Amino acid sequence: MQASQAKDFFVSEFKHMLPPTIFFIICFNVIALTVALLAEGREASLGAHAGATLAGMVCGKAVLVADRLPFFNRYPQYPLIWNALWKTLLYVAVTFAFRLLEKLLSAATGEYGFSAGVAEHVAHFEWSRFFAIQLWLLILFFLYTAFGELVGQVGRARIMQMFFGPVAPGAAEPGGRPAGPS
Missing domain, CATH: 1.10.287 (Helix Hairpins)
Incomplete structure (x- = not known):
C-alpha cells in the first residue's frame, strides 16, 4: 500500500x-x-x-x-426499519454483555476474591439503574441506526441540504405550502 x-x-x-x-x-x-x-x-x-x-x-x-461485518446489513431488501431494528438489537446485546462483564470483573478483582466478590456484588446490584441505562442505550442506538439508514438511502449531501440549506427560492414544502417563514 x-x-x-x-x-x-x-x-x-x-x-x-x-x-x-x-x-x-x-x-x-x-x-x-x-x-x-x-x-x-x-x-x-x-x-x-x-x-x-x-x-x-x-x-x-x-x-x-x-x-x-457481512451479517450486519442483514435486511437491505426490506423497509429501513428492519435494518435499524436489527442493528439496534446487535448493539444493545453487545453493550448488555459488556456492561455485565464489566460489573463481574470489577467485583471479581475486589478485596473479597472472585466468588465472594461476585456474590457480594450480585447481592447489592442495582438492577433498576442498570436497566435504566440500558433503556437509554436502546433508544440512542435506535436513533443512531434509524438516522444512519435514512442517510444511507437519501444520501449525505441531500440530508445536509435538507437540514442546513440552501433551500431553492420558491421551493414548496410538503402539502403545497411555500417554503420560508410563516
Whole structure:
C-alpha cells in the first residue's frame, strides 16, 4: 500500500468514525449527568464524564468495525426499519454483555476474591439503574441506526441540504405550502 493510499484509507475511516463518536460522546455524557442528578442530586464527577467520553469513543470504533461485518446489513431488501431494528438489537446485546462483564470483573478483582466478590456484588446490584441505562442505550442506538439508514438511502449531501440549506427560492414544502417563514 502506497503512502498516499494509506493516508486516504485512514482519512476515510476517520471520517466514517467521527459522526457516531461525536453522537455517542454527547449522549453518554448526558446519561452520566442524568444518572448523577438522579442518584446524588449534583453534577457528575470528572471521572464519570471521562468514562462517558471514553465509552463514546469506543462506540464510535465499534460502529466502524460493525459496519464492515457481512451479517450486519442483514435486511437491505426490506423497509429501513428492519435494518435499524436489527442493528439496534446487535448493539444493545453487545453493550448488555459488556456492561455485565464489566460489573463481574470489577467485583471479581475486589478485596473479597472472585466468588465472594461476585456474590457480594450480585447481592447489592442495582438492577433498576442498570436497566435504566440500558433503556437509554436502546433508544440512542435506535436513533443512531434509524438516522444512519435514512442517510444511507437519501444520501449525505441531500440530508445536509435538507437540514442546513440552501433551500431553492420558491421551493414548496410538503402539502403545497411555500417554503420560508410563516
